[in-house]
Amino acid sequence: MTETRSVPAGGRNRPPRQPQASAETLRRLKDHLGILSTVALKHLDQSLPWYRGLEPEERAALGLVAQKGIASFVSWYEQPTSPQWVLNDVFGAAPTELTRSISLQKALQLIRTIVEVVENQVPDLASESEQVSLREAVLRYSREVAFAAADVYARAAETRGAWDSRLEALVVDAVMRGEDTDTLRSRFAAVGWKSQDGIHVMVGRAPEQSNARFVGELRRASLRYAHDCLVGIQGERLIVMLGGIRDNSGTGLRRLAEYFADGPVVYGPRADSLRAATASAQAAFAGLAAATAWVQAPRPTAADDLWPERVVNGDASAGVALVENVYRPLVKAGNGLVETLSSYLALGHSLEGTARELFVHANTVRYRLKRVSEITGWDPLIPREAFVLQTALVVGRLQDCPAT
Template sequence: MTDTAPAHDPSPLLSKQPPGGSETLARLKSHQGVLYTAALKHLEQSLPWYRALNPDERAALGLVAQKGIASFVGWYERPTSPQWVLNDVFGAAPTELTRSISLQRALQLIRTIVEVVENRVPELAAESEQIQLREAVLRYSREVAFAAADVYARAAESRGAWDSRLEALVVDAVLRGEDTDSLRSRFAAVGWKSQSGIHVMAGRAPDVASAHFVAELRRAALRYAHDCLVGIQGERLIVMLGGIRENGAAGFSRLAELFGDGPVVYGPRADSLRATTDSAQAAFAGLASADAWTQAPRPAAADDLWPERVINGDPLARRALVEHIYRPLEKAGNGLVQTLTSYLALGHSLEGTARQLFVHANTVRYRLKRVCELTGWDPLIPREAFVLQTALVVGRLEDSPPL
């Protein structure tokens, strides 16, 4: 018999298949149970992964095999009937199937069942009808293979859409600062494993932020981190990175290239899920203030934008300047605050500061070096001196008595 239907549309082949002989059909009907039992036994013997499944998973696959054999018998009896194999064979267990085994294993399952039926063709059909029965089995197995691929494609689309929604919910929960238990539950739902080394990047989303773009961004991020979540909120793009590797700094620069135009800011390292909210808030506060620093790098660290964030009314930056710069200098004593104040006020002049404080210039140098060691900010660098000066202003306002 000659196939005239196109390869992409196998359904016409079914309608052109001639009806089976009555004797062969009767044997098929009477041997359904035998075929089913033989198929399960063959699965146990030939597929090691099938033996490793739990009873519920094997039962789901057994149901698929049973329906496949029964559907084939019905089709062989009435090949012109409009049967839709997807519903006939997989309708009862598509979810269980896709959770239990991969598409490759599903096709192995189909191939094994086909082998069982083919091996029993001599028992099921007279010699004159055996070729016809073998052709019918092969054509029907192709239909089932198409149906299996369709099941997995639909499941993948559904799973991808659900994962994207779940990912967006996790990002939103972090930004809103949900309680730790709730955050832990949401992170677990998306397969997040990192408990430390978490950073949040924020910037403008590209004009066309398609699913392909998100997949590309995630692939790039996973080169530098163990976990990654991507969220798009209007024009904003948020990327959460967990378990940053040693080349994390290079990762920030690489990922910034995938953002849209404008500044990109990453928050400070968070070593707990709860602290992730602070990293996210710092990143967004930095993003809102980044335009004030025209020489800001891309991406910029949110902590490097402390002065601009304070001026823009960010309480996190104000507290950070006091806790990380002003208090350590005040506690260290030895005239560090006074020396730094004079140095900044006198236009970064070592000699002028030494004359005002009645000390040697080397003493000024030593004290400024101690400032850098205690705070991590070097007063000899103009930008970092601006950060230190802002910290002095904020710290003094913090200590000023209420009026």
């Protein structure tokens, strides 16, 4: 009958224990701490060209990391415990700024160089019977330090990403509030914005999953169509600010509208200065507030295409725009354009009825309506654009003859 041996719970998956170091090996390690640190720093200077090119304070910080790493190894070899201490013991002495000036690849090169130095000194540090054990301990320790380094850089990247997102949100907020030009320039410079013209602001509802990954994808998509991009999320609203638009056909704006949640998406007029970006953003938000009144509105919709709805919704700037861009040019052009347009709209868009009303030929009516389209950019033969023109006439007449 075969004998069955009992195995303690969890014993099959238990990692091998670190062999206990002898007192003589520990004494040698402690005695050689200074030598190991000196040799390691000298080897770093000789084998890593980028290390020689660092600023003095950066080299000092890395040298301190190397010394702490060797000293912590000796302590760990004497009493092997959980590797949780590696992060604070080894990297706690290094300033966070090192993660900006030194890449993770270089940090791992530094660790590998120090491991080589310690391995080369093994014959002087341990007896022949303990050399294999010491080398294995060095490799295990270097693995933990490498994982700790990766953790340091990952946390630094997360911190920078969160900070960059907050900084972007502050810049977008500054544009919305219309801060002075010098402040805007300073804030834009802080996020690396370079464009001075071709600026558009898009607004709409933010999707439910508006996390860092979504923002990153939206930013990458935006940079296909523009030189600069800022993304801000204010509550349920998503704001995208584009600078240096490469494509004037509107294809980029239509593609980016797909990143917004269901509902209207509105973009402000093109701004050719940072200061004008505030007016563009405010127009976009005014258009978003009134967009639901135009059920057939395209997605995205230009804020200027929503002038009638914005006027009805109480946006004074839309009324000014209608007067300055539509009503005043028609009045200035004369030749009966205002009267012809007014009759045409009042008579149900009838060319013959307008001709009889004004005692002119129908071709004359056609010519005048064509002139209206050329002067204002809005065609009275298209129902939606005729609505814009009619609103402009109403607002302009109210301004010319205010109620007494």
